Every structure is written in structure tokens, then in C-alpha cells.
Amino acid sequence: MSQPAEVDADDLRYADPDNPYLTEPDADFAPVEDLDADAAAEQADLLRAAIREHDHRYYARNDPLIADRTYDALFARLEELEDAFDLDAGDSPTRRVAGGTLEELGEVEHAAPMLSIDQSGDAADVREFDERVRRELARGGDGESAEVVGEDADVSYSCEPKFDGLSVEVVYEDGRYVQAATRGDGRVGDDVTEQVRTIRSVPERLAGDPPETLAVRGEVFIPRDAFQAHNRERIEAGKEPFANPRNAAAGTLRQLDIDAVAERPLDCFFYDVLGWETAGGSDGPERPDDHLAELDALRSFGLHVNDRAELAADIEAAIDYRDRLAGEREDLNYEIDGVVIKVNDRAAREELGTKSRSYRWAFAYKFPARHEVTTVEDIVVQVGRTGRLTPVALLDPVDVGGVTVSRATLHNPDEIESLGVGVGDEVRVKRAGDVIPQVAEVVESHSDRPYEFPDQCPACGSDVERDGPLAFCPNGLACPAQAERAVVHYASRGGLDIEGLGEESVEQLREAGLVETLPDLYRLPDRREELAELEGWGETSADNLIAEVEASTEPELADFLAALGIHEVGAATARNLARHFGTFEAVRAASEAELAEVDDIGETVARTVRDFFEAEQNARVIDDLLEYVDPQPDDTETGDALDGLTFVFTGSLSTARSVAQDLVEAHGANATSSVSGNTDYLVVGDSPGTSKREDAEANDVPELDEAAFSDLLAEHGIEWPPEDEG
Incomplete structure (x- = not known):
């Protein structure tokens, strides 16, 4: 749960919009001793609802509202309240694994439950885990492991990196790949067999002598260098970059378009055995007795296993492993947020068993969050809907005010020069107004010179124009990046509210060559068959979209003006323009001075409106658009009861x-x-x-x-x- 997101009341599934633990929650809780039973129960109810919402946004939609560590604090508080006040809630998030399946994907029952792992960033909690393991094993009684491992005996641990990706189960039968599923609710997950099949590190056929049926748990991720390269491509194409590698991997894996999945640079590490069955229960290789031996077996079968797993003789050695890996974290080409410490002996694991949502034999010792200072991995130029070119720094993810930041604005070319920032520099990042990440200063320069701002638009190649410190692409609606964003805005609620034309569908239509510019929307009826054949569409969806488009051919003037996406012209300004001039032809022909006479429009906005209509590229698109669209004159009759207010x-x-x-x-x-x-x-x-x-x-x-x-x-x-x- 990394980047914060806007929350719409209509978009919530489990919590009310006024729940205090949804966005930017205050996780500095009062001691539980200061609460009475009623206050504790009320806070617990709010936390349960918020955590369910966060789980849904994180696991099912890959659109987190809060940072990982804030979520951890909310979860820990709920556990604390339930324990202290004996608040029994059978459906509490603390009693189950978070997640759920998507309706678009089939469901798969796992070979064995895919549970969570208890976690903490405090060494005292790790040592307490060790004490609990010894205590429980000593109480084992009839368990075979109790004869071997006692309260005072040594317990060895396997230690591995804690990958920050998406957990999956992959099943092989007779050595052949047959099925893959997300974790889902821990017992049933989404069927992503075809999506995972595209990952090159997941073999179609196992090597060596595998068991008849092998179910393994792995983590799908995007390597850090591939993530930065992919984000660069998205930004230069005018698309929003991914917030972090984990969200990118999770969102990709749930794509229904397999070709789109194959284009993304996914990878996978395997790290646990969920099921191992041999023919007739005897033939074939025996399952190893300890975890590290299991990892060696997986390697021998050709599965991608991380090479950082080690054996720790005791819990102090496991803590040392975590501290050592923390120092090497920045050199790894994959994201990790801690280490996983597991009882190495499989018989001892079986003796320890599980809780309702987690394993008793494993614990995640998390790293402290990265704070403020990080490295600029790349700098790319984003083309906005109005043509403004904004340089964006792609960062090694860093914690800023409780939020993981992987990109930050550099504002404009002058800001780059003022900061003297280049690729490879260490920079300090802050959140302007606690919202927008920006580079505050260069802490240590590793680049030869500051980033050189391009002379051409990265989307269309037009010569860049400068207006003071700002840079613009002058190609208007003819620039592919501006055109795609213009179509999205035109169809949005702030425009003509054409249902079925969101960002993803517009991108799909553009890639299929069906919609390049705004007028192409109104040519879709002539290309109905091509539209219906697109992945995920069909005849009904095509007909619905065409009906929506055709219903927008006579929009109210104010709505049409707002839909054009003129910089600084939102709904209120569009209404003022419509009521002042009455017709679209009058607005389009108005001089800068005439525009400045309109309420709420000063000289700057008047100049912006005039420049938009005078741009040759925009004029051609608008002339074409008016062949299909007839903005209705504004004939609003106004009274004078509120005149002057x-x-x-x-x-x-x-x-x-x-x-x-x-x-x-x-x-x-x-x-x-x-x-x-x-x-x-x-x-x-x-x-x-x-x-x-x-x-x-x-x-x-x-x-x-x-x-x-x-x-x-x-x-x-x-x-x-x-x-x-x-």
C-alpha cells in the first residue's frame, strides 16, 4: 500500500467516506488503558471497516489509499484493541487473510492455505517470536519434533528476502505447468494461469525428477531497472506512470488482455512448497525434511529461486542476517521490505501449525522505511493535456511522510537548472502541501551535468516553445499525447459524460487505430464490427458505446466548452462563457478583450482561451468535430433575486x-x-x-x-x- 489515492464516496465498498482511517489517518493512538469498553468497540468497528476497504483497494484493485506502514499501524491497533477488550468478531480482518477474487477471473482453490506472516520492525518482537516457537514446541507432547526440539534446545531458521510483489500459487503435474492463481482470500484465488504463463522465468516444463504433483508459492514482481524503463515509456506516451513496482506487477497479472501482460517485464521468485505428491504415495522423489533443502530441490527442477536464502543457527544470527541485507538493499534489482524468518525443520513446522490467518513458524522482520533522501534513476518529460511539458524524476522508492514515493515533479526547465539535478544524483524529496512529491535539493551529485531539457516534444517531435520558465508542445490536439488525454477528458464527467470511455478503453481504442482524435469518436458507428472484435468488448458493449456517443451530438454549450479541455476553463468558467456569449460561434470568435469582460475571467484566462482557438491544429480538429456535434445555444433565463452577489x-x-x-x-x-x-x-x-x-x-x-x-x-x-x- 504505497501511493495515496483520491477516494470517491461512490467508489467505497466497505467503509463510509467519513471513516477517519481511510485517507491520511492519524496512527498516533492513545494508550488502550485510556479507553473504556464502548470507545474501544467503536474504534475497532471503524478500523475493521477501513481495513476491509484498504484490503479491497490493495489486493483486488491495486489502488491503495495509504502507505504500507500506515496500514500496518492500523492493523496492529485493531489487534491490540481486540486482545485488550476481548472484542470477538469472527469476520474481523485480523481473523483471515486479506484479499478476494475478481468477478472477471475464474476461481481456483489452493493446494494448501496461502496464509499471511506476522511482522514487525522491532527486534524485540522477533525475539519474542523465537521464545514462542520454543515454548510451543516444548508443549508439543505427542509431536515427533517435541522429542528433538525442547525449550532449551537450539532452533535453526531459514532466512530469505521479503519480496514486495504479488503472491501466487503455481501447480505442475507430471512436470508440466497446468495452473496459476493469486492468493485471493488464502484458500481461493483468481485464476491467472495464462497471465503467469507469459513470465519467462516460470518454466512450462520442470527439469530433473520432480514429484507427480508440485504446488509452489512464488512472488511475481517487476525488476527495478525494468520498472523504471517501463515508466519512462508510459510517461513519454502521455500515460500515468505506475506508482511502484508492486502495483505494476499486481495490476498486470490481473489484466484480461494476455498480449498486454506479455509486454510487461514480469519476473517470479519461488520460495515455498504448498503441495508435493508422488505417484502412488511412494514412487518419485521424497519431499526434503527442511526448508533450505526444499529450495535446493526447486532450483534443481528449474524454478527461479532467490540466491539470498541462508541458514541461521539461532534467532540472533537471523537478526544479523536482516541487518546485513538492509545494508545491501539498494544494490538489489528487486524491491524488498524486510526478511522472512522461518523455522527450517519441516516436522517442527507441522508441530507448530497455523493460526486463522498466519503461520506460527514464520515471522517477517521488516526494514525501516526509506526516508526522504533517494536516487534519481531517470528523468522523463510528461506531456499534459494542455501541452505543458513537465519533467518528472523517477526515483528509487522512498518514504516521505508515511507515503512511498517513486516519482517527483521537477516543475519546469528552470527548476532543473536551479537545482542542478541530473540522473544518478542523490536528492531530498518533500511533499508540497503534503500532497505532491517534489525534489527539494540535490544532496550529492553523481551526474556529469544537470539534465538537458529536450528541444522537441517526446510525443510528436514538434519544436518546444517556452513561455517564461514553462515549456509547451504547440501541436495542440494534433499531438498524440494531448489528443489521447483530450479524448479521456472529453468523455469524463467533467466533459460530456460518455459512459464506457475511461482511460483504459481510450488507450485500447487508440492502440487499435479506432480513435486518434476527438472526431474519431463519432466515426465509431461506421467501425462497429472492428470495435466489437476488440478484447473484452463484443457486440453489446460496442452498441452501448455507440449509443452513448450518438447521444452526445447535441450537448449543452457549457458542457461542450468544458469538454474541450481548454486550460483554466472548468465547469464554472464554461458556464460563464456560455451565458455571456450564447453560442459556440460567438465564444470561438470573441476577442481577448471581449473574453476578459466575462465574470471570473481575467486577462490570463482570456489569453489562454484565445490562443486555444487560434491554434491551427486545434482549429482543424474543432472544424472536423463540428461536422458531428452541434453545441446547443445557451438560452438560460436569469432572474435578479440574487443580482450582484x-x-x-x-x-x-x-x-x-x-x-x-x-x-x-x-x-x-x-x-x-x-x-x-x-x-x-x-x-x-x-x-x-x-x-x-x-x-x-x-x-x-x-x-x-x-x-x-x-x-x-x-x-x-x-x-x-x-x-x-x-
């Missing part, structure tokens, strides 16, 4: 904010997007942003909650919410 809205209202903005404007008020000295009221809904409230305080602008807003409207004879929105 200016409103700004923040947060969520009981009805969509756009309805509130439309309503006040229909009665003569202005609805602007930012607070200034000219603002009369800031209307504050649920989960408001902080910047508008701070601006309101600075400008002495009164705040209204929704009830006060409703009362104000009622004083002017206006109903809230509108009757047809009730």
Missing part, C-alpha cells in the same frame, strides 16, 4: 454542487471557482477543501453551511434544493 462552493452538498451553481446564476448571481475580496459567500459542504476556507478567512468572506445557504435562498424566494432535484 458572488458565491463560491466547496465540499459536498446534498445535491450536486453544479446544481447549486446553476441555481444561483439563474437568479442573477455569479458562481466562481476561487475566493477573492469580491466574493460575498463561501458555501461549505461536507469534506471541504482547506484552501478556499483559508482564502475566505483572509478576505473576511462569511461561510455558510448548507442549512444557512438554504435559509439565504428562502429569504429571496428561492427553494433549495430545487423541487425537481429533491
Whole structure:
């Protein structure tokens, strides 16, 4: 759980949007002794709901909301509460393995449960694990291992890196690859047989003399160098880079498009035996008696086994192994976040058994998070929807304020020169406003010279234009990177809300040659058969998309202007333009001075709008688009009950904010997007942003909650919410 994500109330499955443990949770908990039973039960319920949501986002969707260590803190707190107050909840996340299957993939029952491993970053917890192992083995009684291992006897451990990837089960029968599945809920996982088959390090046929049936557990990952190279390709193609190698591997493995999986640089280490069966129970090789011997056997069968596994004579040697590997971590070409310490003797493992969600014979000793200083692995240039070129530093993942950061903005060419940053430099990273990662300074330079900003757009090759410290691609909607992002925005809720055209589907349509620019959307009816033949589509999906596209041919003017993706023209500004000029032709022909007369549009935005329409490349695309689309003139009749008032809205209202903005404007008020000295009221809904409230305080602008807003409207004879929105 690495990069934080935006959370939409409609997108939640297990928790309410106001759950305090969803995004940026405060993990600095008061001692349990300070809580009474009711408070503990309430906190535990919130934690269970939040952890279920985090599990769903992490395992099923690969879209984490919080950092790994924050999740660990929430989980540990829930365990602490349940133990201290005897809070028995049979379906608690602490009682089972996180995860679940996806409906799109078949389900596979595992040969043996794929459980979790208890973990900590504290050496005292590792030593306590060792004491518990000795104590439990001494109590074994009838167990064969109890005769060999006693409370005072030595216990040896196998030690291995703890890989940061996606756990899978792979099954071989008669030495041939037959099945692969994700961990899922630990007993049933997603069938990813064909996806894993594309991984070159997973053999189709085993070597040597394997058992008749062999089920092995492995970790699918993307090597660090391959991850950086793949992210570079995505950024230069105008796509969002992956947050970290783990998310990239997990998302790839659940792709239904096998060709797309094969293109990604996946690898796999195998590290455990889940099932070993020989013909008739006797013929074939016997299963080794200890774990390290099992790893040697897996190597002999041709499976990819990591070469860092070692035997530790006791727990102190295991702790030394972890400390040694921590010092070598940066030299490895795969991500690890600690080491796994396992009882080496298999009979002793069987004696120890399992808990409901984890093994009693294994423990993960985690590394401390990387903090702030890291290495710039590469610098690439990202092409934004409006043509702005932004240099992005691809980093060796580092912890910044509890969030794992693997990329950071360098803002613009002047910033690169000011920092003097180049590939290979050690840099300090910070999160601007606790949100956007950025490079703060070069700690130690290892590059010959600062990164040289390109003269051509990486997406289309057009000569780069400079506007002060900023760089732009002037090719507008004709630039492939800008065009693809323009199509995504055009179809989004902020545009014409064309259902079925998200980022992934637009990318698929572009790669198939069906949609290069906006007008191509309206040519899809003529290419229905090609659309229906795409992976994951079919006739019904094709017909649904075509119907959605055809329904967008007569959009409201304000919606059409917002959908074009003009820089600085969001929904509110688009409404103001539509109501001021009335028709698209009038907006398109308006001079910079005429545009500047519109409410909430200053000289800068007016110049941006004028430049957009004057760009030759944009003009050609728009002319083509207007062959299919007829923006409807704005004939909004406005009253004057709120004449002269200016409103700004923040947060969520009981009805969509756009309805509130439309309503006040229909009665003569202005609805602007930012607070200034000219603002009369800031209307504050649920989960408001902080910047508008701070601006309101600075400008002495009164705040209204929704009830006060409703009362104000009622004083002017206006109903809230509108009757047809009730």
C-alpha cells in the first residue's frame, strides 16, 4: 500500500467516506488503558471497516489509499484493541487473510492455505517470536519434533528476502505447468494461469525428477531497472506512470488482455512448497525434511529461486542476517521490505501449525522505511493535456511522510537548472502541501551535468516553445499525447459524460487505430464490427458505446466548452462563457478583450482561451468535430433575486454542487471557482477543501453551511434544493 489515492464516496465498498482511517489517518493512538469498553468497540468497528476497504483497494484493485506502514499501524491497533477488550468478531480482518477474487477471473482453490506472516520492525518482537516457537514446541507432547526440539534446545531458521510483489500459487503435474492463481482470500484465488504463463522465468516444463504433483508459492514482481524503463515509456506516451513496482506487477497479472501482460517485464521468485505428491504415495522423489533443502530441490527442477536464502543457527544470527541485507538493499534489482524468518525443520513446522490467518513458524522482520533522501534513476518529460511539458524524476522508492514515493515533479526547465539535478544524483524529496512529491535539493551529485531539457516534444517531435520558465508542445490536439488525454477528458464527467470511455478503453481504442482524435469518436458507428472484435468488448458493449456517443451530438454549450479541455476553463468558467456569449460561434470568435469582460475571467484566462482557438491544429480538429456535434445555444433565463452577489462552493452538498451553481446564476448571481475580496459567500459542504476556507478567512468572506445557504435562498424566494432535484 504505497501511493495515496483520491477516494470517491461512490467508489467505497466497505467503509463510509467519513471513516477517519481511510485517507491520511492519524496512527498516533492513545494508550488502550485510556479507553473504556464502548470507545474501544467503536474504534475497532471503524478500523475493521477501513481495513476491509484498504484490503479491497490493495489486493483486488491495486489502488491503495495509504502507505504500507500506515496500514500496518492500523492493523496492529485493531489487534491490540481486540486482545485488550476481548472484542470477538469472527469476520474481523485480523481473523483471515486479506484479499478476494475478481468477478472477471475464474476461481481456483489452493493446494494448501496461502496464509499471511506476522511482522514487525522491532527486534524485540522477533525475539519474542523465537521464545514462542520454543515454548510451543516444548508443549508439543505427542509431536515427533517435541522429542528433538525442547525449550532449551537450539532452533535453526531459514532466512530469505521479503519480496514486495504479488503472491501466487503455481501447480505442475507430471512436470508440466497446468495452473496459476493469486492468493485471493488464502484458500481461493483468481485464476491467472495464462497471465503467469507469459513470465519467462516460470518454466512450462520442470527439469530433473520432480514429484507427480508440485504446488509452489512464488512472488511475481517487476525488476527495478525494468520498472523504471517501463515508466519512462508510459510517461513519454502521455500515460500515468505506475506508482511502484508492486502495483505494476499486481495490476498486470490481473489484466484480461494476455498480449498486454506479455509486454510487461514480469519476473517470479519461488520460495515455498504448498503441495508435493508422488505417484502412488511412494514412487518419485521424497519431499526434503527442511526448508533450505526444499529450495535446493526447486532450483534443481528449474524454478527461479532467490540466491539470498541462508541458514541461521539461532534467532540472533537471523537478526544479523536482516541487518546485513538492509545494508545491501539498494544494490538489489528487486524491491524488498524486510526478511522472512522461518523455522527450517519441516516436522517442527507441522508441530507448530497455523493460526486463522498466519503461520506460527514464520515471522517477517521488516526494514525501516526509506526516508526522504533517494536516487534519481531517470528523468522523463510528461506531456499534459494542455501541452505543458513537465519533467518528472523517477526515483528509487522512498518514504516521505508515511507515503512511498517513486516519482517527483521537477516543475519546469528552470527548476532543473536551479537545482542542478541530473540522473544518478542523490536528492531530498518533500511533499508540497503534503500532497505532491517534489525534489527539494540535490544532496550529492553523481551526474556529469544537470539534465538537458529536450528541444522537441517526446510525443510528436514538434519544436518546444517556452513561455517564461514553462515549456509547451504547440501541436495542440494534433499531438498524440494531448489528443489521447483530450479524448479521456472529453468523455469524463467533467466533459460530456460518455459512459464506457475511461482511460483504459481510450488507450485500447487508440492502440487499435479506432480513435486518434476527438472526431474519431463519432466515426465509431461506421467501425462497429472492428470495435466489437476488440478484447473484452463484443457486440453489446460496442452498441452501448455507440449509443452513448450518438447521444452526445447535441450537448449543452457549457458542457461542450468544458469538454474541450481548454486550460483554466472548468465547469464554472464554461458556464460563464456560455451565458455571456450564447453560442459556440460567438465564444470561438470573441476577442481577448471581449473574453476578459466575462465574470471570473481575467486577462490570463482570456489569453489562454484565445490562443486555444487560434491554434491551427486545434482549429482543424474543432472544424472536423463540428461536422458531428452541434453545441446547443445557451438560452438560460436569469432572474435578479440574487443580482450582484458572488458565491463560491466547496465540499459536498446534498445535491450536486453544479446544481447549486446553476441555481444561483439563474437568479442573477455569479458562481466562481476561487475566493477573492469580491466574493460575498463561501458555501461549505461536507469534506471541504482547506484552501478556499483559508482564502475566505483572509478576505473576511462569511461561510455558510448548507442549512444557512438554504435559509439565504428562502429569504429571496428561492427553494433549495430545487423541487425537481429533491
